[in-house]
Amino acid sequence: MSLHFVVIGLLSASVCLAQTSPLLDILQQELKRNYTELQKKADPSPYFLAYSVVEEQSEVITGTLGALQTRNKGHRRYLDLTVRVGAPALDNYHMVRGERPQFTNATLLPLEDNPDAIKRRLWAETDRTFRLASQRFSNLKTSTQMNVANEDKSDDFSQEQPSTFVESPRKIPFNGEEWTPKVRKWSAELNKYRGILSSTVTVVMQNETKYLVNSEGTRLQHGRGFARIIISARGKAIDGMDLAATDSFEAETPGGLPKDAEVLAAVNRVGADLRALLDAPVVDAFIGPAILSGRASGVFFHEIFGHRVEGHRQKDETEGQTFTKSVNTNVLPDFLSVVFDPTKKSIGGVDLNGTYEYDDEGVKARRVAVVEKGVLKTFLLSRSPIQAFPHSNGHGRKQPGAEVVSRQSNLMVESSKTVSDAQLRQMLISEIKRQGKPYGFLFRDITGGFTTTGRRGLQAFKVIPLVVYRVYADGRPDELVRGVDIVGTPLASFSRILATSDKPQVFNGYCGAESGSVPVSAVSPAILVSELEITKKETSKDQPPILSPPQLTGGVQ
């Protein structure tokens, strides 16, 4: 349930069709052999078997203050298995009192298509996973008879059409020699800013290929690459408060990343932001109007709304189930719609991070309109059905080693009540005056946050604002402040959105939850909120370094 964004991007893969796929053949042969034998010999026997392989190739280069800090390469193939024992109505994945079973564990597979080695691994893992599955299923048969039935009586597994799609994604070429001098040059810029204690510029190049076969006939091979630049700087204010500033770029291929001058400007903006934050006044607790920039609003929606429409939470009786009973009722202002669209590849020239062609259960990706004109229509669904929603809508996702749950893809907030950015700012000032407040807030950058959706916990959310300004009603210039935390309760926040701007912005990141870290994006116009609750963030009290830095190589600012 906790969620963290790290900034990234993705690329929709350009592809060429693969003629043959030895790995898929090996997977399919061994799947068939194991499935047939288990059906014959096992009691209880499996009714579903799937082998999923994720191949990851990456190179990461990090620089700090003009020096190369790390350069690492990785190449891995992870195997995950699904064995379902029993029947779709009740199988070994059935959840009891919030206990989410874990069967798979991301075993490494050989990097080359070596049948002997791969088949041995598949066979050994099938045996191991089958034993766990069959043991839990036997236990379940007892406990489901002993306990009262769940309120949601839907099945444990949905019926879906098998998918067949095989392509070899075009791979990003890695050229570390080309990127290393750039990383040195970009990171050296941060020498200019007094007070930065740690800083990095990181370039990541990653290719991901996914393979999936299952006993229903699904046979998939697809994938994509990621190219990104991440800039980060941290420091400590004189009162002990830790401060950070970041920026990032994402593209489908390295060629899509910005030119040198644009990156240099971004690095300097991060340095200047942090420098300014170190000297900025600390915020006081406040309730009043605020504008969230498109990127900030995207994170806001991802946290307070997106996580609460993930299907599995509607079925999990330990969850808060904010929206479980709200289908066909108004959950947002009627000028807002929320769509999750993993098939959308880019918006305004920015590639979206949550794009994919098939989800991790092999279900074809599709656009899902979760909220239409303020009315909740559906949830994000994996192959774990929930009451009234018996089928997946292609949002079953996971990272290697985790079991699938329903997850967000590309969240898009669509508005029919839009004004220009300038008008939105005017509306903010009017609202400040109307409420008799001296100022309101403008959130320019938010780096992520977390939300608790559990029934026992506080139904709260938290995002981590990085760059926040006080906007004064009397025409004074905006004032950067530090130590801002947004707090509050989700349902209340939705009703207070007054209007939006007409320019969607993209926030690309990774979302962490039960099924691990998955790439997502959140797209939203800036929003004006009549009331937002702000507190001063908790902060460490340790002093900045006792001695001054050993050398100031730049000396600007």
Add this chain to the structure above:
Amino acid sequence: MKAHTITWVVLGWAFAGLILADTKGKASDTDTQNANNTKQGQRSTASAAMPSPRAAAAPELSSDVIFRAMKDELDRSRSLKIMSLDIPYFIEYGLDDAQGISASAMLGGLLSLNQNRFRSPRVRVRVGDYDFDNTNYIFSDYYSGSRFDPDQFPLDDNYAVLRHGLWLATDRAYKTAAEAIGRKRSALKNVTQSEVLPDFWKAQPVQKILPASRVPLDANKWAAQAKDLSTAFANFPEILTSLVSMDAVQSTHYAYNSEGTAVRYPDDLYYMQARGSGQAPDGMTVRDAIVVQALDLAKLPNSAELKKSVLQVAQNVKALTAAPAGEAYAGPVLFEGSAAAQLFAELLSTNLILPRKAISEPGRPTQFMGSELEGRIGSRILPEFIDVLDDPTQTTWNNETLFGTYAVDDEGVIPQPVSLVEKGKLTNFLLTRQPVKGFNASNGHARMPGTAGARTASISNLFVRASETSSPADLKKRLIDICKQRNKTYAIIVRKMDYPSSASVDEIRRMVSGVGQGGATRPVSMPLLVYRVYPDGREELVRGLRFRGLSVRSLKDIIAASGESYAFHYMNNLAPFALIGAGGYVAPASVIAPSILFDDLELEKPQEDMPKLPLVPPPPLAASR
């Protein structure tokens, strides 16, 4: 001491003739090297507490940018002080400049190939003085503030960035120390120490700067070798899982401290691991493993020899799957060949060191596993005909390169040979700069990280020598004679112990919490190759036995030893049973010992449930089709 993602390696290396200026005896000379201090006003206090020694400065201290950054930042850090809090009396910088290649393969398929290049810093600050400082307290390493110093230093020789990292790391280490000594004083108001010991032994400064050269390695060739070796299992369908990995860690270790010690030495390690497992008809899992290692690439056995070692593992697993399960046994046991050296390694490596219990807080239980030999100096722990010596200064034995040789230990102390057992009586321990009961000075055996500011000692080259010996044939005869005298159907020979262990983490957990090992003694690893010897001399391999009650105390009951000795080389680490691949840090060690005969030991069958055989038969191997 070094490692990459897999393993840190501790090792020293004596390059003949490269030992530079020895600065012994000059520690009391003070100098105002800290004239570079940028914070005026605090300098006098700082230099009074921590004099800068005048070293006969080696040219590398100014030509090697890492040393230059360390020296300059350390000099400046002498003035660290927060208000009225304690000031540093000892600052130490360590850095491992390393690159690693790690390849693993099964049945000819490459599972992973990783290449890493990194520089890991380690900064320690002590406040107070040698008698009483921030260490030896359970929260010595706890820091409540934020961390800004990087855990990896830049790969470029960038002086300014090195200084920047050292500055932040020293700041954090100083704050940690200042916080700890305050809390330690508070704790001591409420607890009484059984014995008050000084916290740190003052060492003579050492300058030992060895050349840092690096043999080029081709990662693809390294991976190809792992793949090739892993095919050795392909002709053994009864082997259900197998893995071969090849690791190379090439490192240069740097250390520089405020006492004037400056150390640089190559710290390389190359090793091949192979393991295989199978399932006996009753479901019991059987396994075997081998690690072959070298400090010098040229000394790593060639491909053909490595392949032979891997094949031996495969043959052992095959033999074990077909072997009968062993039965509970009490009687004479012969440890033959390197199995005896393995046993000494296991029993002595953990008990010839003297960990010190950190000062705790009242009412807070702490886990502490001391030496079973503590307080037994002068007592007999082995038969009178056995002596034990640990000698890090020896480089070869019987034309074999010893693995535990080093020029200087992790605390900058020149190691000494230590006579540990004389005529069966315990005479000494392996010691670090952490004073322990009865011993205030180091004998240069600090080789692994420790807790609460201390290092852990390790064996280096351990020589177990017998003055009364028998021939191998006589030993076996004596074993059979005892067996006959006691009317037993068979006696037991152990030819290989699972040490360092190739067990799974689950197995280790079961063994540590396991039954059948009474008292406070550590459990001993499983024997892998156990043979029944019948009175007619016939031998039969059995599987699935382990020792009951075997501990360092059992060594008194050795009744005979062979004239010939056997060498066993391994990577000691801090994990139980020196688990292969566990933990970050390793200390290479060699044990040279004869075969030994015990009058009476017990073996038992573990009372564990065995997994059922898989329902689906294994897929056929192309090689065996």
